[in-house]
Amino acid sequence: MSELSDFAASHFQAVIEKRIDEVIDHYAPLETTYVFLEGPRWATLGQTNIAAGWKAFLTSKMTLLSCQWKEAPLEEIAGEMGWIGGIVHMELKIGEQPKSLDLRGTFVVRRFADGKWRIVHEHFSQPHPDPYGVGDWLPAA
Numbered sequence: 001m002s003e004l005s006d007f008a009a010s011h012f013q014a015v016i017e018k019r020i021d022e023v024i025d026h027y028a029p030l031e032t033t034y035v036f037l038e039g040p041r042w043a044t045l046g047q048t049n050i051a052a053g054w055k056a057f058l059t060s061k062m063t064l065l066s067c068q069w070k071e072a073p074l075e076e077i078a079g080e081m082g083w084i085g086g087i088v089h090m091e092l093k094i095g096e097q098p099k100s101l102d103l104r105g106t107f108v109v110r111r112f113a114d115g116k117w118r119i120v121h122e123h124f125s126q127p128h129p130d131p132y133g134v135g136d137w138l139p140a141a
Helices: 003-016 020-025 047-058
Strands: 034-036 062-069 074-078 081-094 097-111 117-125
Touching: 003 020, 003 062, 003 074, 003 081, 003 097, 003 117, 020 047
Parallel strands: 034 117
Antiparallel strands: 062 081, 074 081, 081 097, 097 117
């Protein structure tokens, strides 16, 4: 695995194990850190708000059981910045109800002075079924 794949795997595992301090430490300690989350809100701005969101998630009735790339993720590192993205498969329990979920997931990361990668932007979402009402404009092969 690459260092960004290792980073993403450690982040997923910290969420599964509800290690809140480690989850929060994966985010850049900046109030410009920006997250597009898969939930009902459009976005969360700032590490302070991101930390509050994770604390609420990790103490909610939702429990992440597994989270892994559904396909090998794509990634690139350029200097002290990098990104990793792909389709993520999650298994959860909401209360006692199991749920499977596939999401597009991307982490944009920056290496900080302590050598650690931290998330400066994150985007997890599902595609909208037909946002323009015209179907897929890419012709079938």
